[in-house]
Amino acid sequence: MGDAEIIPIGTRGRPGRGTGKQPSSAARSLAPGRRPPTRPVPRKAAEREPDPTPVIETEVPVIDRPPALTRDRAPLTGIPTGEWLGAFQFAAKELFGEQWEPQLAHFLAFLRRRVTGDYVVDEYGFDQEIAQRFFMTALRPIADKWFRIEVRGIENIPLDGGALVVSNHSGTVPLDGLMTSVTINDHTGRNLRPLGADLVFRMPFVSSLARKGGATLACNEDAERMLSGGELVGVWPEGFKGIGKPYSERYKLQRFGRGGFVSAAMRTGVPIIPLAVVGAEEIYPLVGNIPSLARLLGVPYIPITPLFPLLGPLGLVPLPSKWLLEFGEPIRTDEYDAGSADDPMLVFNVTDQVRETIQQTLYTLLMQRKSVFR
Numbered sequence: 001m002g003d004a005e006i007i008p009i010g011t012r013g014r015p016g017r018g019t020g021k022q023p024s025s026a027a028r029s030l031a032p033g034r035r036p037p038t039r040p041v042p043r044k045a046a047e048r049e050p051d052p053t054p055v056i057e058t059e060v061p062v063i064d065r066p067p068a069l070t071r072d073r074a075p076l077t078g079i080p081t082g083e084w085l086g087a088f089q090f091a092a093k094e095l096f097g098e099q100w101e102p103q104l105a106h107f108l109a110f111l112r113r114r115v116t117g118d119y120v121v122d123e124y125g126f127d128q129e130i131a132q133r134f135f136m137t138a139l140r141p142i143a144d145k146w147f148r149i150e151v152r153g154i155e156n157i158p159l160d161g162g163a164l165v166v167s168n169h170s171g172t173v174p175l176d177g178l179m180t181s182v183t184i185n186d187h188t189g190r191n192l193r194p195l196g197a198d199l200v201f202r203m204p205f206v207s208s209l210a211r212k213g214g215a216t217l218a219c220n221e222d223a224e225r226m227l228s229g230g231e232l233v234g235v236w237p238e239g240f241k242g243i244g245k246p247y248s249e250r251y252k253l254q255r256f257g258r259g260g261f262v263s264a265a266m267r268t269g270v271p272i273i274p275l276a277v278v279g280a281e282e283i284y285p286l287v288g289n290i291p292s293l294a295r296l297l298g299v300p301y302i303p304i305t306p307l308f309p310l311l312g313p314l315g316l317v318p319l320p321s322k323w324l325l326e327f328g329e330p331i332r333t334d335e336y337d338a339g340s341a342d343d344p345m346l347v348f349n350v351t352d353q354v355r356e357t358i359q360q361t362l363y364t365l366l367m368q369r370k371s372v373f374r
Helices: 025-029 081-096 100-116 129-148 176-187 196-202 203-212 218-228 260-268 291-296 312-316 338-342 344-368
Strands: 148-150 163-168 192-196 230-233 274-280 324-327
Touching: 081 100, 081 203, 100 129, 129 176, 129 203, 163 176, 163 218, 163 260, 163 344, 176 192, 176 230, 176 274, 176 324, 192 203, 192 218, 196 203, 218 230, 218 260, 260 274, 260 338, 260 344, 274 344, 338 344
Parallel strands: 148 324, 163 230, 163 274, 192 230
Antiparallel strands: 274 324
């Protein structure tokens, strides 16, 4: 070990590269008194060829300002408070309109009530504030701009007291119930309380939304309680048979069930208002069904339309058909005695009268309609 030759790492033992006999070039450059190598100096301006481009001399103002320090470079530094307030006011005006201050105050008050629980929900789960501020606000542009709903006979809706609106059902997806609700609310100021099928209230998210929007289960007990309480109740007796019928059978009313809605109206003595809806049959033309998959999922049907599922989620956009809603003259039930609701033949006759009235109104509207989309 004593006779071993020590070779610096990285020199590979070559002379002149730091082997011990003489310093390397890198070490010589660091020696005192030596100047580091300099790069070639370009030619002087006078020796260059003259540039034919004229030079315009401008005076650059010299601003005497202190150097910026790192601690002075915060995000908000240098922006006056007035500019921040102006930007906030401009954003609020764009969001809430010219009257942004009261709109913002109402919105903040709404949030406070939601956080503190200071709002009213009735025994059926109806949240009127949510229904007005969100559901009606979201549905109104669809009714006005997309379906361009034309309303007739709205004066047949009573402004107060209980009443039962009975309508045909169609469209593959029950948008006709939503459009009826927003139409009645806009023209009369009343909230329609729909009677929904069992399937609606078995779906976790949809059930909560339906309750908050004013719907309840389609049973005689709830219907009679609402009608006795002076509510405007809506029912679609065709059920899933109506919205799930093929396009070839459009506007042909299906069976109206056992007439439970008629017996509820008779027991409470409220008028029955027939409603005919034209235009909903064309939003999702049903041309097929997948019954095996529908049974597997526990739903009435899996629709096949010209656009769904061929175009995927884009096929779920409803076609912009022109809608006509006509409310017929009320059919009075307060003239029947107390036991009339238990007479099956009388209930059947009144049910058939309501169904025939809606069917004839549908035929009349179809003859008056110029086109599906205008």
